[in-house]
Amino acid sequence: MAAEESAAMSYEKIYDMGTGLIIAKVQLDKVREQDINARIMKKEMQDQLTANIKNRGQLESLPLLVEKDGVLEIISGHHRIKSARAAGMKEIIAIIDVSGLSRSKIASKQLAHNAISGFDDPSILREICKMLDDVDDMLESFIGKDIMEEPLEQYDKLLSPAVHFDFKNITFSFLPHQVKDMDALVKNLESSAPEIIGVAPYEQCKQFIEALARYQKFSDIRNVGAAIHSMIESVTEKMDEVGFKDDEEWTYLTKIFGSNAIPAESAATITKAIKKAEKDGAITSKNRWQLIEMLATEYLAGK
Known part of the structure; x- marks a missing residue:
């Protein structure tokens, strides 16, 4: 009886689910890990889990604990609880089995929770990954590069200060x-x-x-x-x-004269004429070519 009371003091019941299961607020320092646990996690994955929990401020899935001989033991959720502690949490919400499981039954459930976890369909994972548009979300998902594929093409852009923009090739x-x-x-x-x-x-x-x-x-x-x-x-x-306008048809002088070069003496004479026409206001710097048109028009008129 004393052991049961000790365990009860380690948590605050929130909801009775029936069949010996309750949801409770649990003091982390009162939770004990199993002496052996077959499920392992890489350090970088554990660190990411800790970062996720710290960012959220709580666990996003509930561990399963068992009340055994006045002690709360972990059946499923060793890594979540380890990261919760590393994130500085003092209490968590968990499911507790208070039905009085035997040691054999606890071991059975521990193995089952580790083994019966299903598997992911890679094609569906890729479709879900395409929804990721934030680098923090990519990091939090902890999906490998072999699955990321197309989303990873945006990964480096998201890591650097950038804006979203359209581009053309x-x-x-x-x-x-x-x-x-x-x-x-x-x-x-x-x-x-x-x-x-x-x-x-x-x-x-x-x-x-x-x-x-x-x-x-x-x-x-x-x-x-x-x-x-x-x-x-x-x-x-x-x-x-030169006053070019998109709605007008233009052509090169080379196409008219057959060359883009003239003798220097002729160029000097034309330059003087252009400057005089600009000074007189007959043409401007944007329509110097009109001097040629004026001379051509006068010539055709027989003047």
């Missing part, structure tokens, strides 16, 4: 002149689902890389993405300077 291939089957090429490139596919002569690849490297030095930008962004801004600014 651009594929630009430099090809030798011998490549003729462009339909097959484009079909092959589309398999990677880029947003834009560009094709240029193979020889221009080296020029592109060299130009990019020179621009990085010129602008003192080491990041390739930032350098390309700056190059795009420069081109955009240049188009704005």
Whole structure:
């Protein structure tokens, strides 16, 4: 009787489930582990369990204890109780068997709770893992990399300060002149689902890389993405300077004159004419080409 009273003082009954089982608030320092326990847990897993319990402030599943000879012994939940203690908890909610189990029956239930635990369907585990979008949740789940697969592709991003954003892929291939089957090429490139596919002569690849490297030095930008962004801004600014508009059809002067170079003396004369036209207000810096149009119009009119 004294032993039963001693055990009763170790917990506070909350609910009687019937058939000799109760739910109770238990003092952790009154709970004793079994002398031997076949179920083991790796240290990193135990540490994660401790972190989970500490974060939650309580156990998320109830251990099963047994009242035996005035002592509360663990049948199932050794690792949960160990982590609860490590997390600094003083009491837990547990299920207690007060039906008076024999030592043989306690051993039987201990083995059963360890052995009859089922197994996970890997495909379903992967589907559940896809729901994880927070690195703390990934850590808490303690699912291995062999199951994580696709969710782990986001793991490194989640570990670093970041924001969620959409992105697009651009594929630009430099090809030798011998490549003729462009339909097959484009079909092959589309398999990677880029947003834009560009094709240029193979020889221009080296020029592109060299130009990019020179621009990085010129602008003192080491990041390739930032350098390309700056190059795009420069081109955009240049188009704005000449008054380019998307809704108008434009062409290159080279296409008209057959060359992009003229004699230096001729260039000097044209430059003077442009400056005079700007000063007179006939043209602006954004539409210098209109001087050519004006002269051409006068010529066609016979003036």
